[in-house]
Amino acid sequence: MSSTPIRLVLADDESLTRGAVGALLGLESDLVVVGEAATGDEAIERIREHHPDVAVLDVEMPGLDGAEVAQWVANNEPGTRCIILTRHARPGVLRRALAAGATGFVTKSAPATVLADVIRRVHGGGRWVDPDLAMTALMTEASPLTDRELEVLRSVDASGTASDIAARVHLSPGTVRNYLSSAMQKLGVGSRTEAVQVARDRGWL
Template sequence: MIRVLLAEDQHLVRGALAALLALEDDMIVVASVADGAAAVAAAVEHRPDVALLDIEMPVMDGIEATAGIRAKVPEAKVVILTTFGRPGYLHRAMDAGASGFVVKDTEPERLADAVRRVLAGQIVVDPALAVASLQRGPNPLTDREQAVLRAAEDGATVAALAVRLNLSEGTVRNYLSSVIGKTGARTRAEAARTARDNGWL
């Protein structure tokens, strides 16, 4: 039996996914949780063959959870299952160690097939998302630029950001200026929206 871990913060969706997978003769859901941190803990406890993770979850998102699971339970494969088919998410998920990226409106039999294929060592990616990702290219923001932009999303002043990030005010301004330039935005708020829409944050 293929041991599957589910992590999805919407109870109805999580229940529906568990019910669908239970219909497969070769699969069993060994844990079902509502956030990324719980997913990592459940992976350590239950040692699943495959973890199906939503991206946007509380406490820890699916990409952070992917990295955590792969670090602590390296034999477990991870499939990202999301409503948000954003190219940047695909790059970040694969960088974190995911073996699959499937959108939630995929047919149930294709989801089960994706679980089997990643367990067999294949990489499974939604075809339309793969094309969009190739067209858009990789995330243009560096790790530090992403960190500064995330910190700036709450509208904090440059001075406050400098204290929070342990950087000089000039360095914070330089990072924000670079981010605005790379995203083609006019303001840092617009840059953050663009980055979020593309899955770069």
């Protein structure tokens, strides 16, 4: 075990969860929490300020989510390793986080001792993914959406119109609306935002 503690930034929008995890990790002699954050933007501020060895990031936070923070870290603070915490074992979340550069993925139901061991593992250059989540990801059902429908869903944002999406994917607004309608019908949802969420959760985007 190294004589120099592993320095951590902990980001979670639930203050009770953040406080409990921080307190439990603080009991480990080789770990020290140097900064805490309640949002993705605050997480980036703390990481920029402290240059931690490891950032432990809740996957769902106001503003930037954990995967987006991990992507920022990969681009701007390559010396920091990222671990994603999530309450929901969704394969799409796993794939997005790993693609963003995260090297650990732990469910919030895991004991603090497991999280501490994962922190040590990724700090040493390894990777770790919750086994149950990894199995779920491997068993993810095939997507019923066409490549064009997936392309359109990837271009959806909260405020954009069909014309905005059309400009990004080089299609007419009417064609975009048709693809969105078809995707929504296949997924059994009532809005394009819901369609994006379902597709992400199932690992199709």
